Amino acid sequence: xxxxxxxxxxxxxxxxxxxxxxxxxxxxxxxxxxxxxxxxxxxxxxxxxxxxxxxxxxxxxxxxxxxxxxxxxxxxxxxxxxxxxxxxxxxxxxxxxxxxxxxxxxxxxxxxxxxxxxxxxxxxxxxxxxxxxxxxxxxxxxxxxxxxxxxxxxxxxxxxxxxxxxxxxxxxxxxxxxxxxxxxxxxxxxxxxxxxxxxxxxxxxxxxxxxxxxxxxxxxxxxxxxxxxxxxxxxxxxxxxxxxxxxxxxxxxxxxxxxxxxxxxxxxxxxxxxxxxxxxxxxxxxxxxxxxxxxxxxxxxxx
Amino acid sequence: xxxxxxxxxxxxxxxxxxxxxxxxxxxxxxxxxxxxxxxxxxxxxxxxxxxxxxx
Numbered sequence: 247x248x249x250x251x252x253x254x255x256x257x258x259x260x261x262x263x264x265x266x267x268x269x270x271x272x273x274x275x276x277x278x279x280x281x282x283x284x285x286x287x288x289x290x291x292x293x294x295x296x297x298x299x300x301x302x303x304x305x306x307x308x309x310x311x312x313x314x315x316x317x318x319x320x321x322x323x324x325x326x327x328x329x330x331x332x333x334x335x336x337x338x339x340x341x342x343x344x345x346x347x348x349x350x351x352x353x354x355x356x357x358x359x360x361x362x363x364x365x366x367x368x369x370x371x372x373x374x375x376x377x378x379x380x381x382x383x384x385x386x387x388x389x390x391x392x393x394x395x396x397x398x399x400x401x402x403x404x405x406x407x408x409x410x411x412x413x414x415x416x417x418x419x420x421x422x423x424x425x426x427x428x429x430x431x432x433x434x435x436x437x438x439x440x441x442x443x444x445x446x447x448x449x450x451x452x453x454x455x456x457x458x459x460x461x462x463x464x465x466x467x468x469x470x471x472x473x474x475x476x477x478x479x480x481x482x483x484x485x486x487x488x489x490x491x492x493x494x495x496x497x498x499x500x501x502x503x504x505x506x507x508x509x510x511x512x513x514x515x516x517x518x519x520x521x522x523x524x525x526x527x528x529x530x531x532x533x534x535x536x537x538x539x540x541x542x543x544x545x546x547x548x549x
Numbered sequence: 550x551x552x553x554x555x556x557x558x559x560x561x562x563x564x565x566x567x568x569x570x571x572x573x574x575x576x577x578x579x580x581x582x583x584x585x586x587x588x589x590x591x592x593x594x595x596x597x598x599x600x601x602x603x604x
């Protein structure tokens with residue numbers, strides 16, 4: 247069971263989930279808990295010999311009933327692969343899975359905010375290589391979505407709508423567009439190759455999207471992640487996070503997906519160190535316009 | 550090809566878990582299962598999908 251403590255100095259919750267120290271750490275393929283249970287082989291987390299997409303409650307949860315939930319989303323029964331390399335139909339199906347979990351978890355009285363994310367690569371702390379993501383259903387509103395709500399107030403309207411308009415009019419940092427979704431390196435990116443993938447219409451969450459918008463979102467996310475892998479000709483580590491409306495207080499939101507990749511070159515990492523952690527100010531080595539140009543070219547060459 | 554062991558689950562069937570009836574959500578078919586340790590698992594399938602990995 248996790249313990250929650252309020253950090254008065256920072257004004258934010260800290261969650262202690264000490265049982266997670268024992269979670270499975272970078273197992274070999276033969277011991278992967280996210281692979282299917284093969285005939286004659288030891289059981290894995292998934293008691294089926296094949297599957298498309300599976301969601302299950304995390305064995306090492308950061309949150310659990312009656313104070314939220316922690317789930318694992320397995321994208322495929324194939325051990326080797328990535329979100330970028332899923333068949334388009336599977337990526338589109340994943341959007342529906344995310345939507346179903348957002349709606350079901352968000353309807354629970356103990357859930358205030360549903361966070362859907364993927365940590366890809368050991369550089370961002372991945373402990374299992376099998377293609378998968380996670381869902382944390384928070385029993386409180388975390389600081390980042392609270393900041394986004396504060397931005398809405400500061401800009402007297404939807405901040406994402408306003409920023410999307412600015413980025414679209416400027417165009418220098420736009421890296422990909424389709425009918426429903428626009429992707430760009432934000433004007434004040436905090437990571438060298440940070441990307442925001444934004445629904446062009448104001449949609450509070452996946453639940454408000456049309457089927458066509460979900461398909462376009464899947465296509466945009468795959469274009470960006472394939473471009474990432476193309477950029478340095480290597481699997482590109484990232485943290486991918488869906489930002490949606492809180493479910494507990496009726497507040498607004500604007501569905502978008504943010505990527506926080508740690509690489510600043512093919513081999514060098516950007517660390518959140520002294521200035522970033524001690525002062526809260528990110529110091530950047532790369533201009534957003536330059537990283538956008540590189541990503542735009544990578545996406546175009548990969549397509 | 551290796552023959553399945555007598556205790557192996559049939560394709561599409563879970564071993565050691567209780568299943569509930571199928572549900573529909575958009576294009577998805579859901580099958581909920583309670584694992585032996587009490588945790589919930591949901592199996593999602595798309596009737597039209599033929600493969601998940603691109604070569």
